[in-house]
Amino acid sequence: MRRLLILVIAVGPLLALQAAGLSGFWLGTAATGGRRNLTQDFTFLFVQQGPTLTGKMYLDSGSTPILKGTVDGDKISFELAAREQAGNEINQSVFRFTGTVKDGEIEITRERQEIRAAGNSGAAFARPGSLTFKLKRLP
Numbered sequence: 001m002r003r004l005l006i007l008v009i010a011v012g013p014l015l016a017l018q019a020a021g022l023s024g025f026w027l028g029t030a031a032t033g034g035r036r037n038l039t040q041d042f043t044f045l046f047v048q049q050g051p052t053l054t055g056k057m058y059l060d061s062g063s064t065p066i067l068k069g070t071v072d073g074d075k076i077s078f079e080l081a082a083r084e085q086a087g088n089e090i091n092q093s094v095f096r097f098t099g100t101v102k103d104g105e106i107e108i109t110r111e112r113q114e115i116r117a118a119g120n121s122g123a124a125f126a127r128p129g130s131l132t133f134k135l136k137r138l139p
Contacts (some may be wrong), residue, residue, distance in 0.1 A: 022048045030133035106135040
């Protein structure tokens with residue numbers, strides 16, 4: 001019994017640290033291209049509990065929750081729904097993020113899954129596009 005207690009005391013903090021894995025703030029910048037060669041800043045708050053990833057992505061206009069987040073070894077994936085402005089329209093877009101954790105960074109790819117017009121029609125349409133960038137943990 002005493003050996004088991006010593007083992008729990010010694011290994012417990014290591015397991016808790018491993019479970020926290022990706023939890024924390026992560027920052028990144030991606031070149032979105034276009035005529036003005038613009039960049040977009042990304043800020044995520046990840047909360048990892050075992051293989052489940054939750055949290056938020058912070059935007060200029062607020063934040064949006066992470067949906068369907070998973071962690072499998074060094075692979076992560078999640079979705080989120082965010083409002084995007086295109087000219088005079090504000091649309092609801094669904095993005096899928098997939099990435100790989102390596103050397104304390106996450107190389108992540110954002111793919112647009114669907115855009116839903118915010119107007120009365122609510123029509124869904126696709127505007128494919130992907131963007132790959134790196135995230136670094138905020139110390």
